[in-house]
Every structure is written in C-alpha cells, then in structure tokens.
Amino acid sequence: MEGHIATRQGSTIGMLTPYRVLDLTDEKGLFCGKLLGDLGADVIKIEPPGGDPARTIGPFYHDETNPEKSLFWFAFNTSKRGITLNIETGEGRKIFKKLVETADFVVESFPPGHTDRFGLAYSVLEKVKPGIIMVSITPFGQTGPYKDYKAPDIVAWAMGGEMFPFGDIDRPPIRISHHSQAYLHAGLEAAVGAMMALHYRHLYGEGQQVDVSIQESVARRAHYVSGMWDMEKRIWPHGMGITLHYVPDLPDGEEKPERITIWACKDGYVTWVYWFGPQAKRSNPISIKWLESLGLADDFLRKFDASGINWTEIDPKLVDRIQTPVVELFQRYTKAELLESALRHGVSLYPVSTVQDIVEDAHQVHHHARAFWTRVEHPELGTNMMYPGPFARTAEMRPQVFRRAPLVGEHNEEIFKGELGISSEELARLSKSGVI
Amino acid sequence: MIDFSWALVGPITGKSLADYGAEVIKIEGRTRIDQQRTSGFFKDRILPSSVNCGSNFNMINTSKLSVALNLAKPRGIEVARKFVRWADVVIENFAGGIIDKMGLGYEELKKIKPDIIMLSSCMMGQTGPHAWLGGIGTQLAALGGINHITGWPDREPQAVGPYTDFVAPHFNVFAILAALDYRRRTGKGQYIDMSQYENSIHLVAPLILDYQVNRRMANRMGNSLATACPHGVYRCFGNERWCAIAVFTQEEWGRFCRVLDRGFWTSDSRFGTLEGRKENEDELNTLVNEWTIHHSPEDVMVMMQTAGIAAGVVETAEDLLEHDLQLRHRGFFVRLRHPEVGEYRSPRHSFILSKSSCEMKRAPLLGEHNEYALKRVLDLSDEEIAELIIEGVVE
Numbered sequence: 001m002e003g004h005i006a007t008r009q010g011s012t013i014g015m016l017t018p019y020r021v022l023d024l025t026d027e028k029g030l031f032c033g034k035l036l037g038d039l040g041a042d043v044i045k046i047e048p049p050g051g052d053p054a055r056t057i058g059p060f061y062h063d064e065t066n067p068e069k070s071l072f073w074f075a076f077n078t079s080k081r082g083i084t085l086n087i088e089t090g091e092g093r094k095i096f097k098k099l100v101e102t103a104d105f106v107v108e109s110f111p112p113g114h115t116d117r118f119g120l121a122y123s124v125l126e127k128v129k130p131g132i133i134m135v136s137i138t139p140f141g142q143t144g145p146y147k148d149y150k151a152p153d154i155v156a157w158a159m160g161g162e163m164f165p166f167g168d169i170d171r172p173p174i175r176i177s178h179h180s181q182a183y184l185h186a187g188l189e190a191a192v193g194a195m196m197a198l199h200y201r202h203l204y205g206e207g208q209q210v211d212v213s214i215q216e217s218v219a220r221r222a223h224y225v226s227g228m229w230d231m232e233k234r235i236w237p238h239g240m241g242i243t244l245h246y247v248p249d250l251p252d253g254e255e256k257p258e259r260i261t262i263w264a265c266k267d268g269y270v271t272w273v274y275w276f277g278p279q280a281k282r283s284n285p286i287s288i289k290w291l292e293s294l295g296l297a298d299d300f301l302r303k304f305d306a307s308g309i310n311w312t313e314i315d316p317k318l319v320d321r322i323q324t325p326v327v328e329l330f331q332r333y334t335k336a337e338l339l340e341s342a343l344r345h346g347v348s349l350y351p352v353s354t355v356q357d358i359v360e361d362a363h364q365v366h367h368h369a370r371a372f373w374t375r376v377e378h379p380e381l382g383t384n385m386m387y388p389g390p391f392a393r394t395a396e397m398r399p400q401v402f403r404r405a406p407l408v409g410e411h412n413e414e415i416f417k418g419e420l421g422i423s424s425e426e427l428a429r430l431s432k433s434g435v436i
Numbered sequence: 437m438i439d440f441s442w443a444l445v446g447p448i449t450g451k452s453l454a455d456y457g458a459e460v461i462k463i464e465g466r467t468r469i470d471q472q473r474t475s476g477f478f479k480d481r482i483l484p485s486s487v488n489c490g491s492n493f494n495m496i497n498t499s500k501l502s503v504a505l506n507l508a509k510p511r512g513i514e515v516a517r518k519f520v521r522w523a524d525v526v527i528e529n530f531a532g533g534i535i536d537k538m539g540l541g542y543e544e545l546k547k548i549k550p551d552i553i554m555l556s557s558c559m560m561g562q563t564g565p566h567a568w569l570g571g572i573g574t575q576l577a578a579l580g581g582i583n584h585i586t587g588w589p590d591r592e593p594q595a596v597g598p599y600t601d602f603v604a605p606h607f608n609v610f611a612i613l614a615a616l617d618y619r620r621r622t623g624k625g626q627y628i629d630m631s632q633y634e635n636s637i638h639l640v641a642p643l644i645l646d647y648q649v650n651r652r653m654a655n656r657m658g659n660s661l662a663t664a665c666p667h668g669v670y671r672c673f674g675n676e677r678w679c680a681i682a683v684f685t686q687e688e689w690g691r692f693c694r695v696l697d698r699g700f701w702t703s704d705s706r707f708g709t710l711e712g713r714k715e716n717e718d719e720l721n722t723l724v725n726e727w728t729i730h731h732s733p734e735d736v737m738v739m740m741q742t743a744g745i746a747a748g749v750v751e752t753a754e755d756l757l758e759h760d761l762q763l764r765h766r767g768f769f770v771r772l773r774h775p776e777v778g779e780y781r782s783p784r785h786s787f788i789l790s791k792s793s794c795e796m797k798r799a800p801l802l803g804e805h806n807e808y809a810l811k812r813v814l815d816l817s818d819e820e821i822a823e824l825i826i827e828g829v830v831e
Contacts, residue, residue, distance in 0.1 A: 015614045199613060213768075216786030230753075231476070352583045391611075393631070
C-alpha cells in the first residue's frame with residue numbers, strides 16, 4: 001500500500017485524491033464528475049471551446065443568460081477544474097491523449113459510436129493508458145434497438161417506468177419539474193460503476209468500460225411497480241398516488257378512495273400517514289394522541305382501530321370518515337407548528353418543503369452541528385452562495401466542495417502550459433484555430 | 437460485508453455489493469423480521485404464511501447470505517461481533533443511536549477490527565436534534581423538496597413514492613467503495629455517517645441556489661419546460677396508454693409537424709415560434725392529443741424517434757418487464773429461481789461493466805446460511821452451534 005495521500009494541486013485532499021478524472025460529459029453526466037471531485041479526485045472538466053452547452057441551462061444568476069452564470073452549471077460542477085479542448089480535431093485529440101496518459105478515469109456522455117468516429121474509443125484509450133477506466137453515460141446504453149433514441153428527462157423518466165403511476169387520474173402522468181432527475185440518477189450510478197471498476201483494477205490490474213444507461217438508472221428505482229407485475233401480473237394504476245400497501249381492487253367505475261399522504265395546512269403542505277393494517281397498531285395511537293393535543297374532538301377517530309383493516313377492501317366512505325376531520329384540523333396550523341408538535345409527540349410528520357423552507361432551515365442549529373451547508377465564494381459575481389456540502393460524514397477525508405465550478409477555460413494555462421509544457425505562443429495558435 | 441440493515445436503503449446497498457461479487461451476510465432475526473419479508477406482492481395474490489415470499493425483499497436482497505440471529509440476547513451480540521472480525525464492511529440503518537445501545541457501535545467494533553469500515557444510513561444522520569427520528573422515503577421526498585416541485589401549478593404537490601430510498605443506497609455504495617480504496621492505500625478504516633436527507637438535497641441544488649440569489653421559489657410545472665414545446669405526455673390509443681414527446685428546436689418542430697401531417701403549423705402565427713407555442717401551449721397540447729389518441733404509444737415513439745424527435749412510451753411495469761426491447765437486449769431484469777416463490781426477476785445496476793459481470797443470485801431464505809456462516813466463516817464447532825440453537829441465539 002502506498003501509505004500516503006498524494007496531492008496534485010496541493011489544495012485538495014480527499015479519499016480519491018490520487019486519481020485523475022477527465023470529464024467530457026454534458027448535462028447527462030455532470031453529476032458523476034462532481035461526486036468524484038467532492039471526494040478529492042482531480043477532476044478536469046473538458047469543454048468545447050466557448051463552453052459546454054450545459055452552461056445554457058437555467059436558472060441563471062440574476063436571470064442573466066450567460067455561460068458563467070448558470071446556477072445549474074454551478075451546482076453540478078463543484079470541485080472540478082476546467083479546460084477547453086476540441087477533441088474532434090486531430091491536434092485536440094493528440095493533446096487529449098497526453099492527458100489520458102496521466103488519468104485514471106474518462107467520463108463521457110457522447111452518443112454511442114461517437115468516440116469511435118473520433119478515434120477515442122475505449123480500445124484506443126486502453127493502449128494510451130493501460131488501466132484506464134472509461135465511464136460512458138448514454139440514454140439507453142452503447143448497443144441495442146433504442147441506442148440512438150433521444151432521451152431528454154421526460155422521455156427517460158417515462159421509459160424508465162417512474163412516470164406512469166404518478167399524477168392525478170384526470171391528467172397525464174408527470175415528471176418531476178425543472179432540471180433532469182434522471183440524469184442525476186445516471187451520474188450517481190456512473191460514479192458507483194467507476195468505483196467498482198477501480199476496485200476491479202486493483203484486484204486484476206486492468207481497466208474497463210462502464211456502459212451506463214440513463215433509462216436503466218430510472219428503471220432501477222421502480223421496484224414496487226415491477227414487483228407487482230412480476231408477482232401478480234397487475235399494473236400499479238396511474239393516478240393512485242403512492243401507498244405502501246395494496247392498491248384497492250375495486251371494479252372499474254366504482255369510486256376509488258384516495259389515500260391522502262400529503263395534507264394541506266395553513267401555509268402549505270405536510271406529509272403524514274394514517275396507517276391501515278398491522279402498522280396501525282404501532283403508529284396510530286401515538287398519532288391520535290398528537291391530533292388530540294391539536295384539538296381533535298372526533299370520538300370516532302379517537303377510538304377507531306385500523307389495524308384489522310385490509311386496504312384493498314376498504315369502503316371509500318370509511319376512508320372519507322377518517323380523513324375529513326384531519327383535513328379540517330390541519331388547515332388550522334402552519335407547517336412549522338405541525339412539525340414542532342409532531343416532533344414533541346414522536347409522530348413522523350414532515351413538511352412538504354419548498355426551497356425556501358430548505359434554505360431557511362439550513363440556518364438551523366442541527367445543520368450547523370453537522371456542518372453540511374457550505375459557503376462557496378464566487379468572486380467574479382462579487383458574492384457567495386450556500387451549497388449542499390458533504391454528502392457523507394466520514395471520519396477520514398470527508399467529501400466537500402473543494403472549489404466552485406470552473407469558468408470557461410479557467411485552467412487552460414495551468415494545465416496546458418503548467419503541466420503539458422505547451423508554450424504561450426502555441427497556446428495562442430491553438431486557441432486561434434479553435435483547438436482550445 | 438455484514439448487513440444489519442432492514443427495509444429498503446440498507447438492503448439495496450448490500451444488494452449492490454453482493455450482486456457484484458462481495459460476500460454479504462445479512463444478519464436478521466425471526467423475532468424482529470425485516471418488514472420487507474412480509475410485504476410487497478405475492479404470487480397469485482395469495483398471502484403466504486412463509487416469511488420468504490415478500491416480493492420487495494426478494495428483489496432487493498439478491499445475492500446475500502442470511503443468518504438468523506437474535507440480537508436481543510447478549511450471546512447474539514457476541515456472535516455478531518465475531519462476524520465483524522471477519523468483515524471488511526458493516527452497514528446498518530437503525531435510527532440514530534440505536535446501534536450504539538446494542539453494543540455494535542463503531543467504537544466497539546473498532547476494538548474488534550481496527551480497520552473496519554462501518555456505514556450508518558438513516559434519515560437525518562447520527563447527530564443533531566433530529567437524529568433520533570425515523571422516517572420513510574416518502575417523507576424524505578417531502579422534506580427534501582421533491583414533492584413540492586412535482587405536480588400541476590394549480591394543484592397540490594404530488595406523491596412520487598419513496599424517492600430517496602432509491603438514491604441513498606447509491607451514495608452509500610459510492611462512499612463504501614471509496615473507503616475501501618482509501619483503506620487499501622492507507623490501512624485505515626473509518627466510520628461513515630450518511631444522512632439520507634443530506635444526500636437528497638444535492639438533487640435540488642440548482643433550485644436552492646436559485647432561491648438564494650433570485651429569491652425564486654421553484655414551483656411545480658406539470659410536464660412543461662421553458663425551453664421546449666410541445667413538451668408533455670399525450671394520451672394514446674388504448675386504456676391508460678401514454679407517450680412523452682419533447683420538441684426542442686425549430687428544426688425538430690418542422691419535422692414534428694410533418695410527422696403529424698400538419699405542415700401548416702410551422703407558419704401558423706400561434707405555433708410558428710417557440711414563444712408562440714409556449715403562449716398557446718394548452719391549445720397545442722390539445723391538438724397534439726387529437727393526433728396521438730389514434731396511435732399506440734409504441735408507434736408514436738418510433739415515428740418520432742425515426743424523425744429525430746425525442747419521444748418515449750410511458751412504460752408500465754408490464755412494458756418494462758415484458759415489452760421493452762432495449763431492456764431485454766441489455767438483460768436488465770435478471771431471472772432468478774426461488775424455492776418458495778418460483779421464478780422472479782430483479783434488476784441489476786444500470787451499467788454493464790465490460791470485464792466483470794453481475795452474477796446475481798436469488799434472495800436468501802431466513803437463516804438459510806446459518807450453518808455455512810457459523811461453521812465456515814466463524815469456524816464454530818458443531819457443539820457450539822447446537823448450543824446457540826438451543827439457547828435461541830441462532831434462530
């Protein structure tokens with residue numbers, strides 16, 4: 001064992017510090033490099049000259065559409081240095097290969113076959129740097145009937161099976177709004193795959209390619225619905241919301257009870273579960289005591305024992321009878337009031353947080369205690385922002401935001417000149433000819 | 437690896453490592469059964485009396501060994517500690533503080549195995565005023581801001597299932613593998629304290645920054661996207677059949693119109709530009725639906741993708757498991773044979789490693805590997821094992 005932690009730039013030190021990552025990804029794979037970087041790996045984000053298209057993804061700082069002001073870019077490129085390089089040119093490829101010689105991982109999200117066309121397939125890189133691990137993130141994988149299909153988030157989410165069960169019965173199934181969640185799941189799984197390949201390399205001395213499918217990253221989440229079909233050949237119906245128990249199997253046309261798990265309150269929504277079946281015995285009495293403390297004066301609900309109820313056979317009128325007094329009660333209280341009293345009574349209730357809730361909560365004591373939120377300076381903007389920080393609390397070398405996301409070509413000189421020894425004149429020429 | 441965990445997050449973590457070759461011993465109890473063993477869906481919808489038929493359990497505990505140990509008994513803890521001596525990694529997901537009270541906390545385990553890697557994963561982490569609180573993934577999805585940004589602007593937040601339960605395990609595995617590499621280089625183990633809440637916050641990071649600098653509270657937008665139109669989910673031919681379609685560029689818009697045989701839309705004042713389409717989005721969506729309703733979602737997908745437009749079937753579980761040609765090509769759902777359930781399927785990770793394969797095995801029966809683990813792993817004698825059984829330590 002090496003017995004030391006090598007530092008490359010001298011300013012980061014983490015569990016993965018000895019390793020270098022060349023990050024060629026676009027929005028489909030940025031999260032992978034961020035995770036590796038936050039663990040201390042030397043991640044170099046390589047963008048086309050002028051900057052990666054992902055820099056056009058909003059929201060923007062002060063709504064100013066500018067490649068250096070994309071908050072999306074900021075969020076998912078922490079802990080990376082940045083260079084510009086056109087790997088589709090012969091000279092660009094040469095320089096890239098020089099960097100590959102120094103690297104442990106190459107992460108990319110080009111369409112299948114793209115790297116082949118430019119002579120940068122895994123089989124080529126493997127010869128340039130034996131042991132290199134290439135992580136390839138694509139919508140459906142490198143091969144197969146859908147490999148050339150386009151998959152923005154709405155398509156990936158739909159084809160991964162995560163969309164169908166969710167949404168209201170009288171409207172289409174829905175995705176989670178704003179930036180792509182599917183791409184984040186893929187990036188996260190890509191990081192796992194990269195680490196598995198690293199483990200393999202240490203055991204057997206060889207690198208390999210990690211072929212990540214975004215669709216599968218979504219589909220892997222769909223355990224419940226997959227199991228329901230696999231075992232019972234039933235489909236979790238669209239519009240039923242999510243319950244942890246069987247879906248009521250009433251004949252079509254009969255009014256299906258809606259199981260409320262998200263309750264409106266005075267200033268927003270909270271999530272809380274009234275249980276049916278065996279869990280009711282454990283959880284409901286505590287909940288009832290708490291509801292009474294809030295002013296619940298409903299004798300029926302106070303005394304009702306839901307532990308013997310089979311949700312699949314429940315009478316919709318009974319569901320109504322149980323839920324209506326609670327609906328009325330919650331309207332009288334704010335999220336904060338409900339959370340505070342629920343905590344006191346040991347009841348599992350949580351606010352449906354808005355980003356405002358999350359940011360304001362970030363100033364609370366318990367987060368300080370865990371040092372989770374991290375202030376990151378953005379000197380070019382004359383400000384700093386609070387970022388989610390360590391995704392794990394580790395005794396050794398905890399993950400952290402080592403630096404803010406790079407500006408376009410921010411480290412060109414540091415790496416091309418400082419490391420590869422390319423002269424200033426040469427750099428100027430390469431820049432002029434669009435290689436850098 | 438020793439896996440003390442139960443429910444979803446911990447076991448899925450163990451599954452990841454076990455499927456890819458780690459020897460994972462799941463320590464469970466007959467008296468404190470993993471709830472997943474008795475929940476989920478059952479063959480022919482018959483509730484069995486066995487604890488080995490829960491579909492959720494069988495899906496997420498593949499490739500593991502099961503040892504039934506009564507951790508309420510001091511000798512059970514003793515045996516558990518013997519397993520730790522053998523292990524590289526220990527994982528648990530009880531609420532904060534509980535594993536310490538059981539005498540299996542990191543400080544204790546370090547005495548047995550100085551370089552042990554231990555990971556605790558619970559909702560809020562092991563420290564802080566909320567540490568003692570348990571919670572389920574559906575609630576974390578709410579707390580982490582996911583529900584609020586899901587649904588329609590004119591309606592309440594939508595449920596998205598136990599969202600974080602399928603995110604946290606990957607963070608766990610990532611951290612464990614990094615820790616193993618770190619230990620390989622330095623000889624040091626460590627304690628990893630994972631808060632599922634802290635994991636999940638990363639997923640909404642851009643919106644958190646947006647609120648800070650722009651004071652904007654991200655809201656739910658249905659299926660809309662500012663930079664694309666049409667961008668939505670459209671009803672197709674059949675019962676509850678839908679297709680997602682997303683048109684980003686003017687070029688794609690032109691091709692889209694041709695697929696629908698509505699070439700005149702490209703010069704329509706309402707729809708000719710992205711701005712126009714966004715302004716008249718409801719009307720446009722209605723018109724698109726009038727076309728999609730006559731086609732199966734598969735046909736819509738193929739027609740669109742062939743024309744270079746993003747579109748995809750809104751797949752049900754039946755689609756995923758039976759009809760999706762791509763998942764079948766990649767062998768995503770692995771077929772397994774289980775003595776009590778018969779044949780069932782479980783997904784592997786979303787990647788294919790070019791040099792190592794995923795050798796998934798079915799989930800274990802409760803206590804199935806008692807003998808193997810006690811004899812081969814711990815090297816206990818037959819008499820010692822018999823004693824443990826009689827005392828009810830081994831169940």
